Amino acid sequence: DAMVIQNPRYQVTQFGKPVTLSCSQTLNHNVMYWYQQKSSQAPKLLFHYYDKDFNNEADTPDNFQSRRPNTSFCFLDIRSPGLGDAAMYLCATSKTGENYEQYFGPGTRLTVT
Amino acid sequence: GQSLEQPSEVTAVEGAIVQINCTYQTSGFYGLSWYQQHDGGAPTFLSYNALDGLEETGRFSSFLSRSDSYGYLLLQELQMKDSASYFCAVRDQAAGNKLTFGGGTRVLVKP
Numbered sequence: 001d002a003m004v005i006q007n008p009r010y011q012v013t014q015f016g017k018p019v020t021l022s023c024s025q026t027l028n029h030n031v032m033y034w035y036q037q038k039s040s041q042a043p044k045l046l047f048h049y050y051d052k053d054f055n056n057e058a059d060t061p062d063n064f065q066s067r068r069p070n071t072s073f074c075f076l077d078i079r080s081p082g083l084g085d086a087a088m089y090l091c092a093t094s095k096t097g098e099n100y101e102q103y104f105g106p107g108t109r110l111t112v113t
Numbered sequence: 114g115q116s117l118e119q120p121s122e123v124t125a126v127e128g129a130i131v132q133i134n135c136t137y138q139t140s141g142f143y144g145l146s147w148y149q150q151h152d153g154g155a156p157t158f159l160s161y162n163a164l165d166g167l168e169e170t171g172r173f174s175s176f177l178s179r180s181d182s183y184g185y186l187l188l189q190e191l192q193m194k195d196s197a198s199y200f201c202a203v204r205d206q207a208a209g210n211k212l213t214f215g216g217g218t219r220v221l222v223k224p
Binding site: 033040041042043045048050055090092099100101102103104105106107 | 146156158216219
């Protein structure tokens with residue numbers, strides 16, 4: 001089945017130790033998104049790609065970076081995780097012009113110790 | 114910018130009907146989406162309204178009134194598995210490829 005896959009599902013990192021989360025998709029969608037979601041809150045968009053065109057949200061901390069080496073893969077790098085970065089990180093995709101219907105991966109729950 | 118308001122929590126019994134309202138403020142409005150998210154799970158797309166009126170998909174329906182900047186999600190014949198958070202999300206011309214999500218409504222279904 002076509003889908004959005006995120007690895008790992010659970011990630012524990014130490015304060016200040018860089019961490020990379022990965023996302024892959026078999027839907028062949030042009031647009032990929034990274035969201036941060038904290039408990040009982042709405043998903044908060046960090047950035048998105050339209051093909052290789054990178055779009056950063058104005059309030060996304062510099063601590064967060066992203067790479068999209070090809071259509072299928074996207075990575076979220078957190079350079080120096082703080083305790084406040086503990087959250088669920090969701091990757092999503094959509095077709096061009098159909099951003100109203102986004103396909104989400106299962107998420108990676110990040111714990112910072 | 115955009116803003117969306119929806120109730121934080123709704124409780125109902127199995128078999129009942131629940132309506133989750135969403136009001137929004139945005140310029141260049143394109144449409145309103147609804148997503149369901151179970152605890153620990155990923156959001157899943159439920160429906161999208163770009164035009165005024167009611168869209169029905171099985172037990173769930175979604176309504177939009179563009180003139181009132183208002184929409185709702187109607188959950189009928191509630192089942193225990195419908196216990197989840199429900200998010201409305203605005204598609205906005207100024208936001209390009211993005212969606213702006215509301216704060217979510219937690220629906221608790223009791224036996």
